[in-house]
Amino acid sequence: MALSKISPTTTKAWQNLREHFSEMKNLKMTDLFAHDRSRADTFSIEWDDFFVDFSKNRITEETLDLLLKLAEETKLQAAIESQFSGKIINETEGRAVLHTALRAPETATVLVDGVNIIPEIYQAKKQIQSFTNQVINGEVTGFMGKPFTDVVNIGIGGSDLGPAMVVEALQFYKNQLTTHFVSNVDGDHVNEVIKKLNPETTLFVIVSKSFTTQETLSNANTIRDWFLRHAPEEAIAKHFVAVSTNSNRVQDFGIHPDNIFPMWDWVGGRFSLWSAVGLSISLSVGFDNFDELLQGAHKMDDHFKTAPFKKNIPVVLALISIWYNNFFDTESEAVIPYTQYLNQFTTYLQQGAMESNGKSVDRNGASVNYQTGTVIWGEPGTNSQHAFLQLIHQGTKLIPADFIGFAESLHGNKDHQDKLISNFIAQTEALMNGKTESDVLAEFEKQGKPLENIQSLVPFKVFEGNNPSNTIFIKKLTPESLGKLIALYEHKIFVQGIIWNIYSYDQFGVELGKQLATNILQDIKNNTFANHDASTAKILKYYLKK
Ligand code: F6P
Numbered sequence: 001m002a003l004s005k006i007s008p009t010t011t012k013a014w015q016n017l018r019e020h021f022s023e024m025k026n027l028k029m030t031d032l033f034a035h036d037r038s039r040a041d042t043f044s045i046e047w048d049d050f051f052v053d054f055s056k057n058r059i060t061e062e063t064l065d066l067l068l069k070l071a072e073e074t075k076l077q078a079a080i081e082s083q084f085s086g087k088i089i090n091e092t093e094g095r096a097v098l099h100t101a102l103r104a105p106e107t108a109t110v111l112v113d114g115v116n117i118i119p120e121i122y123q124a125k126k127q128i129q130s131f132t133n134q135v136i137n138g139e140v141t142g143f144m145g146k147p148f149t150d151v152v153n154i155g156i157g158g159s160d161l162g163p164a165m166v167v168e169a170l171q172f173y174k175n176q177l178t179t180h181f182v183s184n185v186d187g188d189h190v191n192e193v194i195k196k197l198n199p200e201t202t203l204f205v206i207v208s209k210s211f212t213t214q215e216t217l218s219n220a221n222t223i224r225d226w227f228l229r230h231a232p233e234e235a236i237a238k239h240f241v242a243v244s245t246n247s248n249r250v251q252d253f254g255i256h257p258d259n260i261f262p263m264w265d266w267v268g269g270r271f272s273l274w275s276a277v278g279l280s281i282s283l284s285v286g287f288d289n290f291d292e293l294l295q296g297a298h299k300m301d302d303h304f305k306t307a308p309f310k311k312n313i314p315v316v317l318a319l320i321s322i323w324y325n326n327f328f329d330t331e332s333e334a335v336i337p338y339t340q341y342l343n344q345f346t347t348y349l350q351q352g353a354m355e356s357n358g359k360s361v362d363r364n365g366a367s368v369n370y371q372t373g374t375v376i377w378g379e380p381g382t383n384s385q386h387a388f389l390q391l392i393h394q395g396t397k398l399i400p401a402d403f404i405g406f407a408e409s410l411h412g413n414k415d416h417q418d419k420l421i422s423n424f425i426a427q428t429e430a431l432m433n434g435k436t437e438s439d440v441l442a443e444f445e446k447q448g449k450p451l452e453n454i455q456s457l458v459p460f461k462v463f464e465g466n467n468p469s470n471t472i473f474i475k476k477l478t479p480e481s482l483g484k485l486i487a488l489y490e491h492k493i494f495v496q497g498i499i500w501n502i503y504s505y506d507q508f509g510v511e512l513g514k515q516l517a518t519n520i521l522q523d524i525k526n527n528t529f530a531n532h533d534a535s536t537a538k539i540l541k542y543y544l545k546k
Pocket of ligand 1: 156157158159207208209210211212214216269270355502510
């Protein structure tokens, strides 16, 4: 079944939410807690090794009920079924969206054009497993017979961000291989990586679904040229593998057909780390850990498919985000993981959320008259406390934030962990409670400061609070829990796209820049700057004169 094409603003729930917002907009969360002793229980979900607290939001049970009605009226349940069963829900590109099939069990059946795709997924998984084991055990070697020491993933966007984020996140589980990522067409990026490599012991994984991406092919060519300065042509077969749907182009590049790992049309780039795009993950942490990551994601898939929406983590988080985005008119959301391992998590999420839901035309082809995709940003805590959190606490903008923490530290340093977690918990408490004038005065009094000396400082020290946050507290960072966390956000993005009545799985917006860059490159080569607006021409002229 095709996706519904219902504008959210035409639903009864939307009208009710508008009215409800006028009652809610000035309500204090602290008052809501004061009047409801069970609020923390009502607005939290415990599932598996996840504890999600969403009680520190400017919502009541009525808000949540209305948001759930919105999901119902926009046919979310049918959309979930359509996605998981392989319907062509990426209508603008004529494709199914089946990253969930990549982590389904071998016994599952998922049909694309009447053919069950699970056997080919498992065949690819076996290929990943056997290659990973051979590289890690040193059974396949470089052209001088030496075991591989380094792996370089060459790709960009979805062919880089997911694997790079996961490899860093799971570094505790890593083996002896050192993994590098080259993505930017900036030649300084690739050259800084090359500097660290020994051609005799480095394996290159070129990841490009299309195998036409300028950045990836430029970097792959630069690396191949460098490699061939140190190795004979036939060594390419031992040192270069590729992940792509475009095996002709891969072979034109010189890669042996046995060294090609498949990708499929029904996997979007930004949701592809579960496929062979995640080969660098498997190489870095071993196939078993890679598989655990997939199994974790599958558990979240099951939760998303089967849990009642009221207790469904991705659904609830998506609805709350819509509440702020479309009724409080917030523009952005912060995602703040309290673990350095998730240093790249927010960058990764930016592509997932912003490439998917940065759309202003609805599924009817009409311009939307409401806000869609939110700006996602953030950095790990506690670093972010010493950088941008001041603005969320005392600035003029309302910025809902997700705080993600792990109860156990991997290296087991209790002193550090207690400090980390106390900061993690303190931030959401401070965001909600703020600091009243009487709190400030009491603090000064405790410090023995006379009132007349400090009176003028009081307004600067007061802050209102009432800033919303979600806490996603997970037992421990493991491949499995990371898989669940990533899948949670994938589903959140999906739910929002469905309710906003947009197509989340195309990305035509990135094409224009690529086309214009091709024209400008031609101008640079021809030393011309005519066919542009005055500003662009002047910038180009500046570059040409250097
Ligand atoms: O940025 C646009 C985009 O198409 C992404 O969606 C994709 O992840 C990336 O480029 C890389 O594409 P490819 O894997 O085809 O090289």
